[in-house]
Amino acid sequence: MSKYLVTGGAGYVGSVVAQHLLEAGHTVTVLDNLSTGFRAGVPAGVDFIEGDIRDAAKWLDASYDAVLHFAAFSQVGESVVKPEKYWDNNVGGTMALLAAMRTAGVRKLVFSSTAATYGEPVNTPITETDPTAPTSPYGASKLAVDHMISGEAAAHGLAAVSLRYFNVAGAYGSCGERHDPESHLIPLVLQVAQGRREAISVFGDDYPTPDGTCVRDYIHVADLAEAHLLALDAATAGEHLICNLGNGNGFSVREVIETVRTVTGHPIPEVTAPRRGGDPAVLVASAKTAADRLGWQPRRADLAGIVADAWAFAQSLDHTS
Ligand SMILES: NC(=O)c1ccc[n+]([C@@H]2O[C@H](COP(=O)([O-])OP(=O)(O)OC[C@H]3O[C@@H](n4cnc5c(N)ncnc54)[C@H](O)[C@@H]3O)[C@@H](O)[C@H]2O)c1
Numbered sequence: 001m002s003k004y005l006v007t008g009g010a011g012y013v014g015s016v017v018a019q020h021l022l023e024a025g026h027t028v029t030v031l032d033n034l035s036t037g038f039r040a041g042v043p044a045g046v047d048f049i050e051g052d053i054r055d056a057a058k059w060l061d062a063s064y065d066a067v068l069h070f071a072a073f074s075q076v077g078e079s080v081v082k083p084e085k086y087w088d089n090n091v092g093g094t095m096a097l098l099a100a101m102r103t104a105g106v107r108k109l110v111f112s113s114t115a116a117t118y119g120e121p122v123n124t125p126i127t128e129t130d131p132t133a134p135t136s137p138y139g140a141s142k143l144a145v146d147h148m149i150s151g152e153a154a155a156h157g158l159a160a161v162s163l164r165y166f167n168v169a170g171a172y173g174s175c176g177e178r179h180d181p182e183s184h185l186i187p188l189v190l191q192v193a194q195g196r197r198e199a200i201s202v203f204g205d206d207y208p209t210p211d212g213t214c215v216r217d218y219i220h221v222a223d224l225a226e227a228h229l230l231a232l233d234a235a236t237a238g239e240h241l242i243c244n245l246g247n248g249n250g251f252s253v254r255e256v257i258e259t260v261r262t263v264t265g266h267p268i269p270e271v272t273a274p275r276r277g278g279d280p281a282v283l284v285a286s287a288k289t290a291a292d293r294l295g296w297q298p299r300r301a302d303l304a305g306i307v308a309d310a311w312a313f314a315q316s317l318d319h320t321s
Contacts (some may be wrong), residue, residue, distance in 0.1 A: 002232075003027040003063055005106075007053050007097065008070030009046065010037030013168055014113060015175040017068060019043040020225040029057060032071065038178060053093040057100035066108035067101060069094065074117060075183055076116065076136045076278075083137035090141035091148070098152050109149065110231045113162040113242065115217075115283055116144040125217075125286035128164070128242045135278040150240040150276055159235035161294075166217040166246035166285045168224055176313030177221075185256055185305060186218070191316045193266035200268060202253050204275030210321035215250035215282040220309070223247075230294040241293060246285025247301040256303070259300040263307045 004021055008014040009030030011095040014037070022045050029047040042048050049059055053071045058065075072090045073079070079086045092106045094111075101109065116139030117132045134140045152158040169186045171177065177187050205212040227245050234241065251259075254270075261268050290296040300306065 001025045001027065002065040004029070005060060005067045006030045006070065007056070007067065008032055008037065008072065010034055010039060010042050010068060010178045012175070013165070013224065014068070014070035015041045015043060015290055016172045016191050016221045017070070017225045017228045019173060020222075020229060022046065024229060029059075031056065031296050036179065037074070041175060043175065043179065054096040056097045057103060060100045060104040060106060060261065062105045064104070066107045066110065066235070067106060068110045068228060069097060070112045072112065072142070074138060074196045075181070076138045077183065079136050079138035079141070086137045086141040091144050094145045094148060098148065101158075102156060106125045107157060107237065108159045108232065108235050109161070110228055110235070111145065111149060111160065111162045113146055113164040114139065114142045115164055115166045115244070115246070115285065117164060119145065120280050121283060122177065124282050125248055125284045126244060127286045128244055128289055147244065153238055153240040157238045158240070159237045160240045161231035161235050162242045163224075163227055163231060164242065164244045164285075165224060166219055166244070166283060168221050169218045170220040170222065170300065170309040171313030172222045172225065172309070172317070177310065178317065185216070186260070186310050187314065189257055189260040190264070190311055191262060192268050193264040193311070194314060197285070198269065199271045200257060201271050202257075203273050205272050206275075207281040208260060209252055209281055211252050211254045213253035214279055215252050215284065216254075217248065217250055218244035218303060218306055219246050219298060220306050223298040223300050227290060227294060227296045230296050234294050236312060243261060243290040243294060244285040244287055245290055246287055247298050248285060248287055249301060250282055250284040251303050256307075259303050259307050262312055263304055
């Protein structure tokens with residue numbers, strides 16, 4: 001059994017991965033400054049440090065076998081108007097974390113990268129060797145970290161895996177999605193079902209897709225978590241492995257809305273709005289590298305099941321506080 005530091009483990013994905021690590025019998029410490037996460041979101045049984053990744057050197061020591069690094073800002077729109085906030089936290093924070101790992105002798109890292117590193121895709125599905133041309137400071141900050149990690153592996157022998165998530169969705173037990181403001185489609189549509197939002201905006205219905213709305217690859221957060229545990233096993237000293245994580249299937253915005261109608265029984269009014277800049281028509285992953293190198297296969301690809309899990313979590317939250 002191993003001991004892991006999970007940065008950003010009070011957030012959505014980090015908390016689900018922390019829970020999976022615990023269930024596999026590992027010892028887990030979460031380091032989170034609660035800037036967008038929630039203390040109550042940290043799974044029971046995890047040691048919690050309220051602190052910033054820039055100060056990781058205060059807590060990191062050789063007793064840790066690896067770091068799983070989720071802590072970041074991830075609002076694409078905000079990154080366009082406040083790019084410095086993203087460079088500072090995502091890039092500066094990771095630089096400090098890598099330095100602390102080097103000093104402490106912690107030589108394994110799994111990093112949350114993103115489909116946003118690719119920008120407008122040149123191929124569908126997207127493979128890891130496709131060009132990276134991010135269209136937002138958020139995507140650029142994540143790509144910069146990927147480059148930083150490649151250098152750390154080559155120069156200093158770090159064993160590293162970057163997992164490029166496509167659209168993460170669903171929930172796992174008491175851990176689920178709670179962004180504020182929310183920018184992800186499924187929780188936004190669920191807010192309409194809960195009566196917390198009047199209608200869902202569909203940004204563009206004239207894309208070159210079967211129903212004219214954008215197509216995205218939704219991956220269940222528990223499938224994603226399983227990939228992190230496999231990545232810890234696959235990480236090899238001196239190598240930086242990059243793997244896309246998605247189902248390889250796309251669903252359109254209208255298909256998602258229709259699925260939420262079916263799952264919740266709510267009519268979900270929709271309003272068609274103009275396209276947003278920087279939204280590619282289709283973003284679908286090739287997860288062949290994750291299959292070949294990690295032995296990973298998604299097991300929860302059914303969209304209705306993903307939405308049902310997210311719905312159960314949304315209903316479990318107390319929105320009055
Ligand atoms: N959710 C998605 O669909 C998605 C897709 C692609 C990539 N990602 C990446 O996955 C990671 C997790 O995303 P999420 O949706 O769980 O986000 P989240 O906002 O729910 O979680 C991020 C956590 O990091 C913490 N944090 C931020 N800066 C910190 C710092 N300097 N020091 C300590 N803690 C800090 C926040 O308090 C929060 O708990 C992020 O790196 C994100 O870029 C997410």
